[in-house]
Amino acid sequence: MRRVPENASLNDVTVVLDDRAILRGISLGLGPGLTLLRGPNGAGKTTLLRALAGLAPLARGRRSVSGGPPLYIGHRPMLLSGLTARENLAFLAAFRGLGAGDVAGALRAWGLAAEMDRPIERLSAGQRRRASLARIETERMPLVLLDEPFADLDSDALVRLRAAINTALVRGQAVLMATHMHHELDQDATHRYVLDDGALREV
Amino acid sequence: MNALDRALLVAARELAAERRRPDGFVAALTFTALLVLMESLAFGPGQARQPGVASALYWIAILFAATLVATRSFDRELEDDAIDAVLVLDGGREALYAGKVIAIAIVLAIVALAAAVLSFVLLDLGVALAGHLVLVGVLGILALPPVIVLVTLLALRVRARVALVPILSFPILMPQLVACTQGAAAALTGDASAALGWAGILAAFALVYGVLGLTIVPAAIE
Numbered sequence: 001m002r003r004v005p006e007n008a009s010l011n012d013v014t015v016v017l018d019d020r021a022i023l024r025g026i027s028l029g030l031g032p033g034l035t036l037l038r039g040p041n042g043a044g045k046t047t048l049l050r051a052l053a054g055l056a057p058l059a060r061g062r063r064s065v066s067g068g069p070p071l072y073i074g075h076r077p078m079l080l081s082g083l084t085a086r087e088n089l090a091f092l093a094a095f096r097g098l099g100a101g102d103v104a105g106a107l108r109a110w111g112l113a114a115e116m117d118r119p120i121e122r123l124s125a126g127q128r129r130r131a132s133l134a135r136i137e138t139e140r141m142p143l144v145l146l147d148e149p150f151a152d153l154d155s156d157a158l159v160r161l162r163a164a165i166n167t168a169l170v171r172g173q174a175v176l177m178a179t180h181m182h183h184e185l186d187q188d189a190t191h192r193y194v195l196d197d198g199a200l201r202e203v
Numbered sequence: 204m205n206a207l208d209r210a211l212l213v214a215a216r217e218l219a220a221e222r223r224r225p226d227g228f229v230a231a232l233t234f235t236a237l238l239v240l241m242e243s244l245a246f247g248p249g250q251a252r253q254p255g256v257a258s259a260l261y262w263i264a265i266l267f268a269a270t271l272v273a274t275r276s277f278d279r280e281l282e283d284d285a286i287d288a289v290l291v292l293d294g295g296r297e298a299l300y301a302g303k304v305i306a307i308a309i310v311l312a313i314v315a316l317a318a319a320v321l322s323f324v325l326l327d328l329g330v331a332l333a334g335h336l337v338l339v340g341v342l343g344i345l346a347l348p349p350v351i352v353l354v355t356l357l358a359l360r361v362r363a364r365v366a367l368v369p370i371l372s373f374p375i376l377m378p379q380l381v382a383c384t385q386g387a388a389a390a391l392t393g394d395a396s397a398a399l400g401w402a403g404i405l406a407a408f409a410l411v412y413g414v415l416g417l418t419i420v421p422a423a424i425e
Contacts, residue, residue: 053291072291080285082220088285091216095292097204119223120283128283 006031007142007174008052008070013061015047022047024198026061030143030174033190034165037178043195045178046075049145052176067142068096074147077132081121085112085131088120093138106137110160126152133157136164144168146177150184158184206301209294213302214309220279221310227275228310231268235318238264243325252326258387261322262343262380268314269347270369272307273355281359290424300352300420304413307348315344331393339386339398342405346379349412356424379408 006029015023022044030052039045050056051063053072072078079088089103107116110130115123120131129152136144149161162185168175169188177185186192192203204212221228242260243251250256280286289295319340322328330336354372358364386401 053287055287055291069292069295072287074284074287076284078284078288080216080220081279081282082224083216087216087219091212092288092292095204095209095212095289095295095298121224 006064007067008065009063010048010051011062011064013051013063014059015044015051015056016059017047017056021059021198023051026051026198026200028193028200030176032169032172032174034169034185034188035174035176035191035193036185036189037176037193037195038180039195044198045195046147048195048200049074049147049176049178052143053145065143069141070143070145071135071139071141072145072147073132073135073149075151077120077128079120079128079132081119083120084117085120085123085128085134086116089131089135089138092135096139096141098139103134103138106134107131109137110134111156126154126157129153130157130160133161133164136168140168140171140173142173144173144175146175146179148179149177150179150181162188206294206297209298210301210305213289213298214305217276217302217306218309221276221306224279226279227272228314230275231271231310231314232317234271235264235268235314236321238267239318239321239325248326252328254328254388254391255384257322257326257328258391259384261318262383262387264318265311265315265343265383266347266373266376266380267369268318269307269311269351270372272310272314273303273348273351274365274368276303276307277355277359277364286359296421296424297417299424300356300416301413303352304348304416307352308344311344311348312341315340328391330391332390332395332398335395335398335402336387336390338402339383339390339405342402342409343379343383343386346383346405346409346412347376349409349416350375350379353412353416353419356420359424379405382408 009029010026013023013026014021037045047056051058053070085107086103093103104116112127112130115127120128133149153161165175193200194203246256289299351372355368358367361367382401382404386398389397389401
């Protein structure tokens with residue numbers, strides 16, 4: 001495993017869910033830059049991201065994250081129905097003590113100027129995904145965990161996502177992305193890993 | 204931002220979502236109103252007006268209403284995994300628990316007030332000690348959510364959560380239910396010392412389970 005200034009790390013981590021070891025003795029260090037994580041369905045990519053986010057219980061090993069809790073954007077948008085996109089993002093930024101900042105500006109940049117004040121459940125799947133990804137700009141945490149962020153996105157949003165990730169990299173954030181569409185960002189990646197049957201290897 | 208600020212932020216988020224999509228509130232209000240109405244019809248005016256009977260049925264209705272509001276609140280959290288965005292944050296688990304308790308108590312207070320008005324109109328109840336009745340009511344509403352939210356959080360990922368929450372929480376809530384019923388009956392009949400005694404018990408339960416919830420929840424939620 002590489003030794004660089006780390007925004008986050010997993011050290012010999014094992015995660016067991018429903019009596020099955022999903023991750024087995026995983027060690028991973030994440031410094032500034034883009035790390036791509038790929039692997040077949042069910043390999044444990046989501047579990048690895050959730051372990052880094054503190055959402056998966058560790059049966060063994062240690063998790064370390066510096067600079068505050070990571071920004072984790074999972075398979076689903078993770079936004080509360082009944083609230084608007086703007087209210088959701090403002091709440092999450094405020095909870096981190098960041099203030100509402102330019103939530104409206106971030107949502108506008110993601111093409112949601114007309115939708116930001118509509119309840120989140122009235123937006124399409126792609127619009128909800130855009131709203132959740134706008135958090136990359138409103139919560140600038142040292143560690144960003146993205147689980148299949150390309151899902152539901154159209155070509156305009158893909159361009160926007162690449163721009164948001166590039167900006168995050170310029171800011172020195174560590175971005176770990178689990179994706180099957182690794183070719184979209186392969187040239188920007190500093191590290192690439194494959195997770196298969198709970199074991200991790202760098203490629 | 205301190206722990207109280209974070210809890211209030213979660214409570215405000217919850218109330219904003221409930222205001223825009225008042226599913227839990229409407230279900231609880233409808234259920235409570237129907238139960239009070241059916242009680243007045245089933246028991247007949249003479250029996251239903253007895254302080255013990257009226258209080259017991261009123262608080263049973265409020266207990267179910269609290270479960271309905273809490274269940275709907277966490278259903279909303281689980282849609283699109285919204286809860287994970289809070290759990291990942293520093294202090295998110297405690298804030299989620301405390302914020303939910305505060306918000307559900309506020310929603311429950313509105314439901315309880317409406318149900319009380321309906322009870323007084325339908326049953327033509329006389330109140331000897333209005334202030335004591337309000338005190339018992341407020342403390343009763345504060346005593347129920349800490350247990351219901353705690354059990355709902357512990358059973359969050361269980362498929363039979365809707366059935367499991369009442370099965371697990373109602374036995375724990377029996378002392379609170381007895382205190383609410385006896386306290387309200389005492390206030391209706393004019394027994395000030397008994398009403399205050401039961402109110403004190405309710406305050407103690409609210410405090411104990413509130414602290415217990417804040418202690419258990421951070422380690423217990425998956």
